[in-house]
Amino acid sequence: MTLSTAPLSLPDALHIAGERITETSAGSYEHIFPGTGRPNGTVPLAGRAEIDRAVESGRLAQREWLALGADRRRDLLIALADAVAARAAEFTRLNVADYAVPVSFAGNAVLLERFLRHFAGYVDKPHGLSTPVSGSADVNLVEREPYGVMGVIAPWNGPMVVAGACVAPALAAGNAVVFKASPQAPFAPLRFGELCTEVGLPPGLVNVVTGHAETGDALVRHPGIGKIHFTGGVETARTIIRTAAANLTPVVAELGGKSANIIFADADLDLAAQLSAHQGPLTQSGQSCACASRILVHDSVYDAFLEKFLAVVESAKVGDPYDPAVAVGPVVSAQAADRILAAIDDAVGAGAGELLTGGHRLGGDLADGYYLEPTVFGGVDNRCALAQIETFGPVVSVMRFTDEDEAIRIANDTPYGLNAFVQTTNLARAHRVSRQLEAGSVWVNKYSDISPQGPYGGYKHSGYGRTGGLDGLYEFLRIKNIRIGLG
Known part of the structure; x- marks a missing residue:
């Protein structure tokens, strides 16, 4: 049987600091198309050197992102949503190329677009509040601030859904992102990384890398990562949580199910x-x-x-x-x-x-x-x-x-x-x-x-934390209390 053709050009480079990276310290991976059992393309793998560069570029880009002001950040996220919508057909075929999900179900770009538009609306909305203080006339401010650089580890089965559920609120909250895609489904995520720079996001604000467990380990261990969001299996989650504990890096875990x-x-x-x-x-x-x-x-x-x-x-x-x-x-x-x-x-x-x-x-x-x-x-x-x-x-x-x-x-x-x-x-x-x-x-x-609009996440061994809704936005913000004495 001859399968219908894949997209003419499959992404073949990591996206770090707004640049295409084809030569890396960790070598490359031959992607096998599940529909035929034959090679589909080759992608580079990120090693510790590439993770270091991604995190550092994210740190610099996050400062530039905040300096743009809320209106500009909102408009750029809407522009990114528009760009995703305009390339929906391409993303659909890239999803098929990634993990052979039938084209009738591969339109995850629609969901990515919805998440981007939804959370763009929160960029310029107040995230904090002011409350009275017992026995004092002090001004008591409770503010929510970005973590800095978020590490997002996506599974192979639906990386564009994770991009929507995690990258969109992370950017709306003011963070930069290092997005680690599975080498079993690299193509749509790598194209999304290119698109982020093409629409005008600061280079390095969204870095997309691929890699196996060693890449994830380097990302989780990195002291420049403010928080990890992981989607995957229970045993991998346990390893990530233990590793993140060395730096006391908080982790959100969206895990499996037996529904x-x-x-x-x-x-x-x-x-x-x-x-x-x-x-x-x-x-x-x-x-x-x-x-x-x-x-x-x-x-x-x-x-x-x-x-x-x-x-x-x-x-x-x-x-x-x-x-x-x-x-x-x-x-x-x-x-x-x-x-x-x-x-x-x-x-x-x-x-x-x-x-x-x-x-x-x-x-x-x-x-x-x-x-x-x-x-x-x-x-x-x-x-x-x-x-x-x-x-x-x-x-x-x-x-x-x-x-x-x-x-x-x-x-x-x-x-x-x-x-x-x-x-x-x-x-x-x-x-x-x-x-x-x-x-x-x-x-x-x-x-x-x-x-x-709806918070999604699990109980028990299905993990903790949420994506979607206000609860999903708050996963990418940390709380600060400011007291100003008036007496």
């Missing part, structure tokens, strides 16, 4: 089947922290729901991610495919549930890529590894419940707490259940639709 999707007897089953399929094994091949991989169905509608759900899953087209008709692309790498297939085999061997559909790697015209069948297990026990460990692939577990209390108990019986989903037409139940679910976001009768 429950509760289908009540009064749900619209056709809608629930569509939402469950796309929020589960189909979108991004289940490679999302927001994946609803545990589907809880009321016993009275279990069979009816399952019939509709499997029909949606099995009718989804798997194939060329550049084909607009394709709903499911490959997983990100050969290693990921092997890991996911091993988890499926383990679940079958352990009798974790009945394998209802999928479970294999696709061959034929797709054999060279890393394509897996969307996989559904039924009758799963929530205590088994399949239901408790994040698979990060197109694999979901379907299980029964008999009443509301049992559904809530099963949904909360996980170390994770990023998202939860509720399907019901009963308004009272929607409110009642949502308030009892241990998750940072609850989505009722809809998929996870991150927006710049």
Whole structure:
């Protein structure tokens, strides 16, 4: 099979201090396109020397950024949003080139644009307040100030979403950013870095680098970094937090999930089947922290729901991610495919549930890529590894419940707490259940639709801190108290 062509030119340079950096102290990385298993391009990797330069240029650019004044900073962020919008088609194809997300789902530039426009509106808004002081006529000011240079570490599955959720509020708050992209998804982030300079942001205000764990370690250890925002896995987060502790650098962690999707007897089953399929094994091949991989169905509608759900899953087209008709692309790498297939085999061997559909790697015209069948297990026990460990692939577990209390108990019986989903037409139940679910976001009768107005983040092992909304802005500001004596 010949896949549709990638963009004619893939970015091949780091973006540091407004310059293209092609030769680095850490060498280069050959990017493999998951749709074909063949090389897609080569990108340089940032070493400690490049991180040093990025942080120093960020420090200087941040001073220049603040000196521009609020109106100019606001206008530049709006100009950046305009530039992203004008290049939406290019960013879409770069996203496909990065990690083979189907083009039908690859329009993350729209979300990046929304975050930039939203937070541009906060640049010139007051962030502090004045309060009385007990027993004194002093003036008591509480102000919010930028950290200086923020380190943002993005995952491969959606780096442009992280750019919107983190870079936009960081700049609005007055910070500079060193953005570390995964070498598995470098192209769209590197192009975004170029665009930041092209629209007139001070060179060095947004530096974009790629690299493996060693690059992240250099960034986290750097004494010039004011705060780290990390999106990724739990074990990596623990390493980052321990490393950052040496400099007492604060860390925000947006981590994984094992989200429950509760289908009540009064749900619209056709809608629930569509939402469950796309929020589960189909979108991004289940490679999302927001994946609803545990589907809880009321016993009275279990069979009816399952019939509709499997029909949606099995009718989804798997194939060329550049084909607009394709709903499911490959997983990100050969290693990921092997890991996911091993988890499926383990679940079958352990009798974790009945394998209802999928479970294999696709061959034929797709054999060279890393394509897996969307996989559904039924009758799963929530205590088994399949239901408790994040698979990060197109694999979901379907299980029964008999009443509301049992559904809530099963949904909360996980170390994770990023998202939860509720399907019901009963308004009272929607409110009642949502308030009892241990998750940072609850989505009722809809998929996870991150927006710049809503704070997003997790409970428990899904991390702490928020992106989006005022809470997301405040993650990039630190508090200062000023007392002025009048007596």
